[in-house]
Amino acid sequence: MRNYLAAECYKTFQRKYFYIALAVCLALECVLLGCCWLTMSWGNPNITFSSTAVLVPFLLGMGLCAPLITGDIVFSDQYKHNTLKNEVSYGVPRARIYLGKLAVTALISVLAALAMLGLYLGGCWLLFPHAAGDGQIWALVGYCLAGAFPLWLAGLGVVNACYFLIRSNTIAAFTGVGILVLVSQVFQLLGLLIHPVFEVIRQFMPNVMVDSLAGMAFQWDYVGLCWLSGLVWFVGATAIGLLAFCKKEIK
Template structure:
Protein backbone atom coordinates (compact mmCIF):
# COMPACT_ATOMS: atom_id res chain seq x y z
CA UNK A 1 0.00 0.00 0.00
CA UNK A 2 2.73 2.45 1.00
CA UNK A 3 4.78 1.53 -2.07
CA UNK A 4 1.76 2.16 -4.27
CA UNK A 5 1.21 5.60 -2.71
CA UNK A 6 4.88 6.48 -3.20
CA UNK A 7 4.74 5.38 -6.83
CA UNK A 8 1.55 7.36 -7.45
CA UNK A 9 3.02 10.45 -5.78
CA UNK A 10 6.15 10.23 -7.92
CA UNK A 11 4.09 9.83 -11.08
CA UNK A 12 1.65 12.60 -10.16
CA UNK A 13 4.22 15.19 -9.12
CA UNK A 14 6.14 14.61 -12.36
CA UNK A 15 3.12 15.48 -14.48
CA UNK A 16 3.00 18.84 -16.25
CA UNK A 17 -0.67 19.01 -15.26
CA UNK A 18 0.34 19.15 -11.60
CA UNK A 19 3.03 21.77 -12.14
CA UNK A 20 0.84 23.99 -14.28
CA UNK A 21 -2.00 23.82 -11.76
CA UNK A 22 0.31 24.81 -8.92
CA UNK A 23 1.76 27.65 -10.99
CA UNK A 24 -1.68 29.00 -11.87
CA UNK A 25 -2.87 28.87 -8.25
CA UNK A 26 0.25 30.65 -7.00
CA UNK A 27 0.07 33.34 -9.68
CA UNK A 28 -3.60 33.99 -8.92
CA UNK A 29 -2.84 34.30 -5.20
CA UNK A 30 -0.04 36.77 -5.86
CA UNK A 31 -2.15 38.65 -8.42
CA UNK A 32 -4.70 39.52 -5.73
CA UNK A 33 -2.12 41.45 -3.74
CA UNK A 34 -0.49 42.91 -6.84
CA UNK A 35 -3.83 44.43 -7.81
CA UNK A 36 -4.26 45.94 -4.36
CA UNK A 37 -0.65 47.15 -4.43
CA UNK A 38 -1.25 48.95 -7.73
CA UNK A 39 -4.39 50.51 -6.25
CA UNK A 40 -2.40 51.61 -3.20
CA UNK A 41 0.30 53.22 -5.33
CA UNK A 42 -2.19 55.11 -7.49
CA UNK A 43 -4.50 56.34 -4.72
CA UNK A 44 -4.17 57.59 -1.14
CA UNK A 45 -6.11 54.61 0.25
CA UNK A 46 -5.00 53.55 3.71
CA UNK A 47 -2.73 50.49 3.49
CA UNK A 48 -4.43 48.81 6.46
CA UNK A 49 -7.76 49.09 4.69
CA UNK A 50 -6.25 47.43 1.62
CA UNK A 51 -4.87 44.62 3.78
CA UNK A 52 -8.29 44.04 5.33
CA UNK A 53 -9.89 44.10 1.89
CA UNK A 54 -7.39 41.59 0.57
CA UNK A 55 -7.92 39.28 3.54
CA UNK A 56 -11.69 39.58 3.14
CA UNK A 57 -11.37 37.76 -0.18
CA UNK A 58 -9.80 34.68 1.39
CA UNK A 59 -12.73 33.50 3.53
CA UNK A 60 -15.29 33.22 0.69
CA UNK A 61 -12.57 31.70 -1.49
CA UNK A 62 -12.63 28.70 0.85
CA UNK A 63 -15.94 27.71 -0.74
CA UNK A 64 -14.43 27.82 -4.22
CA UNK A 65 -11.74 25.40 -3.07
CA UNK A 66 -14.40 22.71 -2.60
CA UNK A 67 -15.10 22.89 -6.32
CA UNK A 68 -11.39 22.78 -7.12
CA UNK A 69 -11.28 19.36 -5.46
CA UNK A 70 -12.34 18.21 -8.90
CA UNK A 71 -9.04 19.47 -10.31
CA UNK A 72 -7.03 17.78 -7.56
CA UNK A 73 -8.63 14.40 -8.18
CA UNK A 74 -8.35 14.83 -11.94
CA UNK A 75 -4.61 15.42 -11.55
CA UNK A 76 -4.28 12.02 -9.88
CA UNK A 77 -6.54 10.26 -12.38
CA UNK A 78 -5.03 12.09 -15.34
CA UNK A 79 -5.55 10.02 -18.50
CA UNK A 80 -6.08 6.77 -16.55
CA UNK A 81 -9.32 6.12 -18.39
CA UNK A 82 -8.18 7.62 -21.67
CA UNK A 83 -5.23 5.23 -21.97
CA UNK A 84 -6.92 2.42 -20.00
CA UNK A 85 -4.02 1.99 -17.57
CA UNK A 86 -6.12 0.97 -14.56
CA UNK A 87 -5.91 -2.69 -15.51
CA UNK A 88 -2.11 -2.44 -15.57
CA UNK A 89 -2.02 -1.43 -11.92
CA UNK A 90 -4.24 -4.34 -10.93
CA UNK A 91 -2.12 -6.73 -12.97
CA UNK A 92 0.90 -5.79 -10.84
CA UNK A 93 -0.76 -7.44 -7.86
CA UNK A 94 -2.38 -4.47 -6.13
CA UNK A 95 -5.91 -5.05 -4.89
CA UNK A 96 -8.77 -2.76 -5.80
CA UNK A 97 -8.99 -1.64 -2.18
CA UNK A 98 -5.32 -0.63 -2.23
CA UNK A 99 -5.78 1.24 -5.49
CA UNK A 100 -8.87 3.02 -4.20
CA UNK A 101 -7.36 4.22 -0.95
CA UNK A 102 -4.02 4.87 -2.63
CA UNK A 103 -5.59 7.25 -5.13
CA UNK A 104 -7.53 8.93 -2.33
CA UNK A 105 -4.39 9.39 -0.24
CA UNK A 106 -2.48 10.88 -3.17
CA UNK A 107 -5.38 13.25 -3.90
CA UNK A 108 -5.19 14.50 -0.32
CA UNK A 109 -1.41 14.91 -0.54
CA UNK A 110 -1.69 16.84 -3.80
CA UNK A 111 -4.38 19.07 -2.32
CA UNK A 112 -2.35 19.76 0.81
CA UNK A 113 0.76 20.63 -1.19
CA UNK A 114 -0.98 22.92 -3.69
CA UNK A 115 -3.11 24.74 -1.12
CA UNK A 116 -0.24 25.14 1.36
CA UNK A 117 2.10 26.62 -1.24
CA UNK A 118 -0.69 28.85 -2.58
CA UNK A 119 -1.55 30.16 0.89
CA UNK A 120 2.14 30.75 1.63
CA UNK A 121 2.56 32.65 -1.65
CA UNK A 122 -0.47 34.78 -0.83
CA UNK A 123 0.75 35.68 2.66
CA UNK A 124 4.31 36.41 1.54
CA UNK A 125 3.10 38.66 -1.27
CA UNK A 126 0.68 40.34 1.16
CA UNK A 127 3.45 41.16 3.63
CA UNK A 128 5.91 42.27 0.95
CA UNK A 129 3.53 44.40 -1.10
CA UNK A 130 0.99 45.72 1.41
CA UNK A 131 2.78 45.29 4.72
CA UNK A 132 1.80 43.61 7.96
CA UNK A 133 -1.67 44.14 9.43
CA UNK A 134 -1.73 46.12 12.65
CA UNK A 135 -4.03 43.50 14.10
CA UNK A 136 -2.45 40.09 13.45
CA UNK A 137 -5.69 38.59 14.70
CA UNK A 138 -6.94 39.01 11.13
CA UNK A 139 -4.45 36.38 10.00
CA UNK A 140 -5.57 34.16 12.86
CA UNK A 141 -9.18 34.47 11.72
CA UNK A 142 -8.25 33.28 8.24
CA UNK A 143 -6.35 30.26 9.58
CA UNK A 144 -9.20 29.52 11.98
CA UNK A 145 -11.62 29.31 9.07
CA UNK A 146 -9.19 27.26 6.98
CA UNK A 147 -8.78 24.75 9.81
CA UNK A 148 -12.54 24.45 10.29
CA UNK A 149 -12.97 23.81 6.57
CA UNK A 150 -10.44 20.94 6.39
CA UNK A 151 -12.98 18.19 7.26
CA UNK A 152 -15.26 19.57 4.55
CA UNK A 153 -12.43 19.38 2.03
CA UNK A 154 -11.78 15.78 3.05
CA UNK A 155 -15.45 15.01 2.48
CA UNK A 156 -15.33 16.73 -0.91
CA UNK A 157 -12.22 14.80 -1.96
CA UNK A 158 -13.77 11.49 -0.90
CA UNK A 159 -16.93 12.31 -2.82
CA UNK A 160 -15.01 13.30 -5.94
CA UNK A 161 -12.75 10.25 -5.63
CA UNK A 162 -15.81 8.00 -5.46
CA UNK A 163 -17.25 9.63 -8.58
CA UNK A 164 -13.95 9.11 -10.40
CA UNK A 165 -13.87 5.39 -9.55
CA UNK A 166 -17.54 4.72 -10.26
CA UNK A 167 -17.77 6.63 -13.55
CA UNK A 168 -15.02 5.66 -16.04
CA UNK A 169 -15.01 8.98 -17.86
CA UNK A 170 -13.31 12.19 -16.74
CA UNK A 171 -15.92 14.54 -18.17
CA UNK A 172 -18.85 12.51 -16.87
CA UNK A 173 -17.58 12.16 -13.31
CA UNK A 174 -16.80 15.89 -13.27
CA UNK A 175 -20.41 16.77 -14.04
CA UNK A 176 -21.71 14.25 -11.52
CA UNK A 177 -19.47 15.65 -8.78
CA UNK A 178 -20.56 19.22 -9.49
CA UNK A 179 -24.15 18.03 -9.43
CA UNK A 180 -23.69 16.46 -5.99
CA UNK A 181 -22.44 19.81 -4.71
CA UNK A 182 -24.84 22.21 -6.37
CA UNK A 183 -28.18 20.44 -6.79
CA UNK A 184 -28.82 19.51 -3.12
CA UNK A 185 -27.65 22.93 -1.95
CA UNK A 186 -29.86 24.91 -4.34
CA UNK A 187 -32.84 22.63 -3.79
CA UNK A 188 -32.63 22.61 0.01
CA UNK A 189 -31.86 26.33 0.11
CA UNK A 190 -35.00 27.13 -1.86
CA UNK A 191 -37.11 24.88 0.36
CA UNK A 192 -35.65 26.53 3.47
CA UNK A 193 -36.55 30.00 2.24
CA UNK A 194 -40.09 28.80 1.56
CA UNK A 195 -40.42 27.02 4.89
CA UNK A 196 -37.90 27.23 7.78
CA UNK A 197 -38.89 23.69 8.75
CA UNK A 198 -36.53 22.48 6.00
CA UNK A 199 -33.50 24.06 7.70
CA UNK A 200 -32.15 20.71 9.03
CA UNK A 201 -32.36 19.31 5.50
CA UNK A 202 -30.51 22.33 4.13
CA UNK A 203 -27.79 21.71 6.69
CA UNK A 204 -26.93 18.36 5.09
CA UNK A 205 -25.61 19.95 1.87
CA UNK A 206 -21.81 19.84 1.82
CA UNK A 207 -21.39 23.51 0.92
CA UNK A 208 -23.84 24.80 3.54
CA UNK A 209 -21.27 25.20 6.38
CA UNK A 210 -19.29 27.67 4.28
CA UNK A 211 -22.24 30.05 4.46
CA UNK A 212 -23.69 29.25 7.87
CA UNK A 213 -20.49 28.58 9.85
CA UNK A 214 -17.38 29.71 7.99
CA UNK A 215 -18.89 33.01 6.81
CA UNK A 216 -21.57 33.23 9.50
CA UNK A 217 -24.46 34.20 7.23
CA UNK A 218 -28.02 33.93 8.50
CA UNK A 219 -29.87 31.94 5.85
CA UNK A 220 -33.25 33.03 7.18
CA UNK A 221 -32.78 36.68 6.25
CA UNK A 222 -30.48 36.37 3.25
CA UNK A 223 -31.37 36.02 -0.39
CA UNK A 224 -29.36 34.16 -2.98
CA UNK A 225 -27.58 37.29 -4.13
CA UNK A 226 -26.43 38.06 -0.60
CA UNK A 227 -25.13 34.54 -0.11
CA UNK A 228 -23.15 34.55 -3.32
CA UNK A 229 -21.68 37.98 -2.66
CA UNK A 230 -20.95 37.76 1.06
CA UNK A 231 -17.29 38.10 1.92
CA UNK A 232 -16.39 40.41 -0.91
CA UNK A 233 -17.39 43.53 1.00
CA UNK A 234 -14.57 45.58 2.49
CA UNK A 235 -15.93 45.27 6.01
CA UNK A 236 -16.66 41.54 5.87
CA UNK A 237 -13.39 40.55 7.54
CA UNK A 238 -14.27 42.89 10.40
CA UNK A 239 -17.63 41.20 10.85
CA UNK A 240 -15.96 37.81 10.96
CA UNK A 241 -13.35 39.10 13.39
CA UNK A 242 -16.07 40.24 15.77
CA UNK A 243 -17.09 36.60 16.14
CA UNK A 244 -13.50 35.70 17.10
CA UNK A 245 -12.92 31.95 16.95
CA UNK A 246 -15.67 29.72 15.64
CA UNK A 247 -17.88 28.37 18.44
CA UNK A 248 -17.53 24.71 19.30
CA UNK A 249 -20.89 23.88 17.74
CA UNK A 250 -19.80 25.28 14.36
CA UNK A 251 -16.51 23.39 14.45
CA UNK A 252 -18.35 20.18 15.37
CA UNK A 253 -20.86 20.81 12.58
CA UNK A 254 -18.08 21.11 9.97
CA UNK A 255 -16.26 18.09 11.38
CA UNK A 256 -19.28 15.78 11.54
CA UNK A 257 -20.69 16.75 8.15
CA UNK A 258 -17.33 16.49 6.40
CA UNK A 259 -16.47 13.11 7.89
CA UNK A 260 -20.00 11.82 7.24
CA UNK A 261 -19.64 12.65 3.55
CA UNK A 262 -16.17 11.09 3.55
CA UNK A 263 -17.37 7.84 5.12
CA UNK A 264 -20.51 7.51 2.99
CA UNK A 265 -18.76 8.35 -0.28
CA UNK A 266 -15.85 6.01 0.45
CA UNK A 267 -18.04 3.06 1.40
CA UNK A 268 -20.28 3.45 -1.65
CA UNK A 269 -17.43 4.23 -4.04
CA UNK A 270 -15.31 1.29 -2.92
CA UNK A 271 -18.25 -1.12 -2.98
CA UNK A 272 -19.17 -0.16 -6.56
CA UNK A 273 -15.56 -0.10 -7.78
CA UNK A 274 -14.84 -3.58 -6.42
CA UNK A 275 -17.72 -4.94 -8.48
CA UNK A 276 -17.19 -2.92 -11.63
CA UNK A 277 -15.55 -4.49 -14.65
CA UNK A 278 -12.28 -2.80 -15.65
CA UNK A 279 -11.77 -2.57 -19.39
Protein backbone atom coordinates (compact mmCIF):
# COMPACT_ATOMS: atom_id res chain seq x y z
CA MET A 1 0.00 0.00 0.00
CA ARG A 2 2.83 2.41 0.86
CA ASN A 3 4.36 2.06 -2.59
CA TYR A 4 0.98 2.51 -4.23
CA LEU A 5 0.30 5.67 -2.23
CA ALA A 6 3.75 7.02 -3.05
CA ALA A 7 3.20 6.32 -6.75
CA GLU A 8 -0.24 7.95 -6.78
CA CYS A 9 1.08 10.99 -4.93
CA TYR A 10 4.01 11.27 -7.32
CA LYS A 11 1.68 11.10 -10.32
CA THR A 12 -0.71 13.65 -8.86
CA PHE A 13 1.93 16.16 -7.92
CA GLN A 14 3.76 15.76 -11.23
CA ARG A 15 0.67 16.65 -13.25
CA LYS A 16 -0.15 20.31 -13.82
CA TYR A 17 -3.87 19.75 -13.24
CA PHE A 18 -3.73 20.09 -9.43
CA TYR A 19 -1.70 23.28 -9.58
CA ILE A 20 -3.84 24.87 -12.29
CA ALA A 21 -7.11 24.03 -10.49
CA LEU A 22 -5.76 25.35 -7.20
CA ALA A 23 -4.42 28.49 -8.89
CA VAL A 24 -7.84 29.16 -10.47
CA CYS A 25 -9.58 28.80 -7.10
CA LEU A 26 -7.03 31.01 -5.36
CA ALA A 27 -7.34 33.60 -8.13
CA LEU A 28 -11.13 33.65 -7.67
CA GLU A 29 -10.61 34.20 -3.94
CA CYS A 30 -8.25 37.06 -4.74
CA VAL A 31 -10.96 38.58 -6.96
CA LEU A 32 -13.45 38.31 -4.07
CA LEU A 33 -10.97 39.87 -1.64
CA GLY A 34 -10.10 42.55 -4.18
CA CYS A 35 -13.79 43.44 -4.68
CA CYS A 36 -14.27 43.78 -0.91
CA TRP A 37 -11.12 45.84 -0.62
CA LEU A 38 -12.18 48.11 -3.49
CA THR A 39 -15.58 48.84 -1.98
CA MET A 40 -13.88 49.48 1.36
CA SER A 41 -11.51 51.95 -0.24
CA TRP A 42 -14.52 53.65 -1.84
CA GLY A 43 -15.84 54.30 1.63
CA ASN A 44 -18.08 51.31 2.40
CA PRO A 45 -17.93 51.20 6.23
CA ASN A 46 -19.52 47.72 6.41
CA ILE A 47 -16.40 45.93 5.20
CA THR A 48 -14.47 44.66 8.22
CA PHE A 49 -12.60 41.51 9.08
CA SER A 50 -15.67 40.01 10.68
CA SER A 51 -18.05 40.89 7.81
CA THR A 52 -15.75 39.24 5.23
CA ALA A 53 -14.55 36.27 7.29
CA VAL A 54 -18.16 35.44 8.15
CA LEU A 55 -18.63 34.44 4.49
CA VAL A 56 -16.58 31.28 5.16
CA PRO A 57 -19.35 29.40 7.01
CA PHE A 58 -21.71 30.14 4.12
CA LEU A 59 -19.29 28.94 1.45
CA LEU A 60 -18.54 25.61 3.12
CA GLY A 61 -21.22 23.91 1.02
CA MET A 62 -18.94 24.27 -1.98
CA GLY A 63 -16.56 21.86 -0.26
CA LEU A 64 -19.11 19.09 -0.81
CA CYS A 65 -18.75 19.36 -4.58
CA ALA A 66 -15.00 20.10 -4.53
CA PRO A 67 -14.17 16.35 -4.61
CA LEU A 68 -15.50 16.39 -8.19
CA ILE A 69 -12.31 18.25 -9.10
CA THR A 70 -9.88 16.64 -6.67
CA GLY A 71 -11.27 13.18 -7.42
CA ASP A 72 -10.81 13.81 -11.13
CA ILE A 73 -7.24 14.98 -10.50
CA VAL A 74 -6.38 11.64 -8.90
CA PHE A 75 -8.61 9.36 -10.97
CA SER A 76 -7.51 11.18 -14.12
CA ASP A 77 -9.86 9.63 -16.63
CA GLN A 78 -8.40 6.18 -16.21
CA TYR A 79 -11.35 4.52 -17.90
CA LYS A 80 -10.82 6.60 -21.00
CA HIS A 81 -7.09 6.02 -21.16
CA ASN A 82 -7.53 2.36 -20.25
CA THR A 83 -4.92 2.75 -17.53
CA LEU A 84 -7.19 1.34 -14.85
CA LYS A 85 -7.17 -1.93 -16.76
CA ASN A 86 -3.39 -1.91 -16.68
CA GLU A 87 -3.36 -1.48 -12.91
CA VAL A 88 -5.90 -4.24 -12.38
CA SER A 89 -4.34 -6.71 -14.79
CA TYR A 90 -0.88 -6.05 -13.37
CA GLY A 91 -2.21 -7.67 -10.23
CA VAL A 92 -2.59 -4.77 -7.82
CA PRO A 93 -5.46 -5.74 -5.47
CA ARG A 94 -8.60 -3.78 -6.28
CA ALA A 95 -9.09 -2.73 -2.67
CA ARG A 96 -5.62 -1.18 -2.71
CA ILE A 97 -6.39 0.68 -5.94
CA TYR A 98 -9.70 1.98 -4.58
CA LEU A 99 -8.52 2.92 -1.11
CA GLY A 100 -5.20 4.26 -2.35
CA LYS A 101 -6.83 6.66 -4.74
CA LEU A 102 -9.38 7.63 -2.08
CA ALA A 103 -6.61 8.40 0.41
CA VAL A 104 -4.64 10.48 -2.09
CA THR A 105 -7.80 12.37 -3.06
CA ALA A 106 -8.44 13.08 0.61
CA LEU A 107 -4.86 14.29 1.01
CA ILE A 108 -4.92 16.73 -1.88
CA SER A 109 -8.43 17.90 -0.93
CA VAL A 110 -7.21 18.75 2.56
CA LEU A 111 -4.15 20.50 1.14
CA ALA A 112 -6.28 22.53 -1.26
CA ALA A 113 -8.76 23.39 1.50
CA LEU A 114 -5.95 24.54 3.78
CA ALA A 115 -4.44 26.68 1.03
CA MET A 116 -7.80 28.26 0.17
CA LEU A 117 -8.84 28.89 3.78
CA GLY A 118 -5.37 30.20 4.63
CA LEU A 119 -5.33 32.63 1.73
CA TYR A 120 -8.85 33.90 2.33
CA LEU A 121 -8.71 34.27 6.09
CA GLY A 122 -5.15 35.60 5.94
CA GLY A 123 -6.19 38.13 3.31
CA CYS A 124 -9.18 39.23 5.40
CA TRP A 125 -6.95 39.52 8.46
CA LEU A 126 -4.38 41.65 6.68
CA LEU A 127 -6.59 43.82 4.51
CA PHE A 128 -9.62 44.76 6.59
CA PRO A 129 -10.08 46.69 9.84
CA HIS A 130 -10.48 44.75 13.06
CA ALA A 131 -13.04 45.19 15.81
CA ALA A 132 -13.85 43.75 19.18
CA GLY A 133 -15.96 40.86 17.89
CA ASP A 134 -13.18 39.17 15.92
CA GLY A 135 -12.67 36.41 18.45
CA GLN A 136 -16.30 35.41 18.02
CA ILE A 137 -15.84 35.13 14.25
CA TRP A 138 -12.76 32.92 14.65
CA ALA A 139 -14.78 30.73 16.99
CA LEU A 140 -17.64 30.56 14.48
CA VAL A 141 -15.27 29.66 11.62
CA GLY A 142 -13.62 27.00 13.77
CA TYR A 143 -16.98 25.57 14.82
CA CYS A 144 -18.25 25.41 11.24
CA LEU A 145 -15.03 23.83 9.96
CA ALA A 146 -15.16 21.21 12.70
CA GLY A 147 -18.68 20.29 11.59
CA ALA A 148 -18.06 20.56 7.85
CA PHE A 149 -14.96 18.37 7.66
CA PRO A 150 -16.73 15.00 8.09
CA LEU A 151 -19.44 16.13 5.67
CA TRP A 152 -16.76 16.91 3.09
CA LEU A 153 -15.45 13.39 3.66
CA ALA A 154 -18.97 12.14 2.92
CA GLY A 155 -18.92 14.04 -0.38
CA LEU A 156 -15.50 12.60 -1.13
CA GLY A 157 -16.69 9.04 -0.53
CA VAL A 158 -19.74 9.47 -2.76
CA VAL A 159 -17.86 11.14 -5.61
CA ASN A 160 -15.03 8.61 -5.51
CA ALA A 161 -17.53 5.75 -5.73
CA CYS A 162 -19.17 7.46 -8.73
CA TYR A 163 -15.84 7.87 -10.53
CA PHE A 164 -14.90 4.23 -9.98
CA LEU A 165 -18.26 2.77 -10.94
CA ILE A 166 -19.36 4.98 -13.85
CA ARG A 167 -17.27 5.01 -16.98
CA SER A 168 -18.44 8.35 -18.36
CA ASN A 169 -17.01 11.27 -16.45
CA THR A 170 -19.93 13.57 -17.13
CA ILE A 171 -22.50 11.07 -15.89
CA ALA A 172 -20.32 10.30 -12.88
CA ALA A 173 -20.11 13.98 -12.01
CA PHE A 174 -23.86 14.53 -12.47
CA THR A 175 -24.64 11.45 -10.38
CA GLY A 176 -22.37 12.71 -7.61
CA VAL A 177 -23.96 16.15 -7.61
CA GLY A 178 -27.40 14.56 -7.85
CA ILE A 179 -26.82 12.43 -4.75
CA LEU A 180 -25.19 15.21 -2.77
CA VAL A 181 -27.46 18.12 -3.71
CA LEU A 182 -30.70 17.07 -5.42
CA VAL A 183 -31.74 14.07 -3.33
CA SER A 184 -32.38 16.31 -0.32
CA GLN A 185 -34.79 18.40 -2.40
CA VAL A 186 -36.67 15.30 -3.52
CA PHE A 187 -36.87 14.22 0.13
CA GLN A 188 -38.23 17.63 1.06
CA LEU A 189 -40.99 17.22 -1.51
CA LEU A 190 -41.70 13.68 -0.35
CA GLY A 191 -41.73 14.87 3.26
CA LEU A 192 -44.39 17.44 2.41
CA LEU A 193 -46.45 15.12 0.25
CA ILE A 194 -46.16 11.61 1.56
CA HIS A 195 -44.73 11.20 5.06
CA PRO A 196 -42.80 13.41 7.51
CA VAL A 197 -40.19 10.67 7.93
CA PHE A 198 -38.59 11.85 4.67
CA GLU A 199 -38.07 15.27 6.20
CA VAL A 200 -36.32 13.63 9.17
CA ILE A 201 -34.02 11.72 6.80
CA ARG A 202 -33.37 14.94 4.88
CA GLN A 203 -31.99 16.54 8.03
CA PHE A 204 -29.11 14.04 7.90
CA MET A 205 -28.13 14.72 4.28
CA PRO A 206 -24.63 16.28 4.09
CA ASN A 207 -25.73 19.38 2.14
CA VAL A 208 -28.56 20.17 4.57
CA MET A 209 -26.26 19.72 7.57
CA VAL A 210 -23.48 21.86 6.11
CA ASP A 211 -25.93 24.64 5.32
CA SER A 212 -27.46 24.66 8.79
CA LEU A 213 -24.11 24.62 10.62
CA ALA A 214 -23.81 28.41 10.82
CA GLY A 215 -27.31 28.67 12.30
CA MET A 216 -26.52 26.01 14.91
CA ALA A 217 -23.51 27.92 16.19
CA PHE A 218 -21.76 26.50 19.25
CA GLN A 219 -24.09 23.55 19.79
CA TRP A 220 -21.27 21.03 19.87
CA ASP A 221 -23.64 18.08 19.92
CA TYR A 222 -24.66 19.14 16.38
CA VAL A 223 -21.00 18.85 15.35
CA GLY A 224 -21.05 15.37 16.85
CA LEU A 225 -24.10 14.60 14.73
CA CYS A 226 -22.25 15.93 11.66
CA TRP A 227 -19.35 13.56 12.40
CA LEU A 228 -21.72 10.65 12.83
CA SER A 229 -23.68 11.37 9.68
CA GLY A 230 -20.57 12.21 7.66
CA LEU A 231 -18.76 9.04 8.67
CA VAL A 232 -21.82 6.88 8.00
CA TRP A 233 -22.07 8.39 4.50
CA PHE A 234 -18.35 8.06 3.92
CA VAL A 235 -18.11 4.46 5.08
CA GLY A 236 -21.36 3.49 3.34
CA ALA A 237 -20.39 5.04 0.00
CA THR A 238 -16.89 3.57 0.20
CA ALA A 239 -18.20 0.12 1.08
CA ILE A 240 -20.70 0.17 -1.80
CA GLY A 241 -18.10 1.56 -4.19
CA LEU A 242 -15.45 -0.93 -3.17
CA LEU A 243 -17.75 -3.96 -3.29
CA ALA A 244 -19.14 -3.00 -6.69
CA PHE A 245 -15.68 -2.16 -8.03
CA CYS A 246 -14.36 -5.57 -6.91
CA LYS A 247 -17.01 -7.25 -9.04
CA LYS A 248 -16.92 -4.83 -11.95
CA GLU A 249 -15.64 -5.92 -15.30
CA ILE A 250 -12.93 -3.50 -16.41
CA LYS A 251 -12.94 -3.18 -20.17
